[in-house]
Amino acid sequence: MFKLRGRLEKHGEIFEIGQSVKSPILAVLPSLATKFYSNVPTPYEIVDAQEDRKTYQGTIDNVNRQVSEGKQGRIFAVVHVAGKQFKITEGDVFVIEGYWPPDAGDRISLDKVLLVGASDFTLIGRPLVQKGLVRVEATVIEKTLSHTKTHFRKKRRKQYMRINFYRIPQTMLRVNRIEIVGEVNHPPDVTGLETRIF
Known part of the structure; x- marks a missing residue:
């Protein structure tokens, strides 16, 4: 875990001092967290x-x-x-x-x-x-x-x-x-x- 040392605004997201993030890259570019990975479930269809x-x-x-x-x-x-x-x-x-x-x-x-x-x-x-x-x-x-x-x-x-x-x-x-x-x-x-x- 990494802590931010200042206030960062990136793509409308604001990170405050002391907020923990998992990766130093995500501290600089927080949009990467949602860009590559999605938590949206995959829709499945039951075929008759x-x-x-x-x-x-x-x-x-x-x-x-x-x-x-x-x-x-x-x-x-x-x-x-x-x-x-x-x-x-x-x-x-x-x-x-x-x-x-x-x-x-x-x-x-x-x-x-x-x-x-x-x-x-x-x-x-x-x-x-x-x-x-x-x-x-x-x-x-x-x-x-x-x-x-x-x-x-x-x-x-x-x-x-x-x-x-x-x-x-x-x-x-x-x-x-x-x-x-x-x-x-x-x-x-x-x-x-x-x-x-x-």
Whole structure:
């Protein structure tokens, strides 16, 4: 506790001699006490479970209706490819750096979809969107090398100097289509059989 040595008027508050304050900063700027900390209780609202469920179901029905009627507009997606995430939409060309096996002309399906959305809604995966809900198809249009990069190393006073030039392999993909093919919140009854051979 600190005591004031004089009379101080700051922001309409008057502190008299001998009045105790908790901090020397508050003795000079008493408005800091109310500026950063508030004793006002946080208002909480008790949500009715039935009302919440009705709102939730109405939102899902609205999304399913937009998708079935084709009124969702331009769709975008965030996909995970070769250890990186890309935000893509139809017609985009994106580059994957480093070695990646597919050859030019290959049509591939990007299955790891983290998020898909349109102008009115966004479906977020946990961590991936439900399997079979979204179809993302792309074509490998080019396999090339990046521009020449320089790696230079030197140790002072040791007659050691090395310079290396290298290029990184790049694969360019064009997104052919992104479409929502299933219904939201209607997962298949049986999962895990897609990769099994009978």
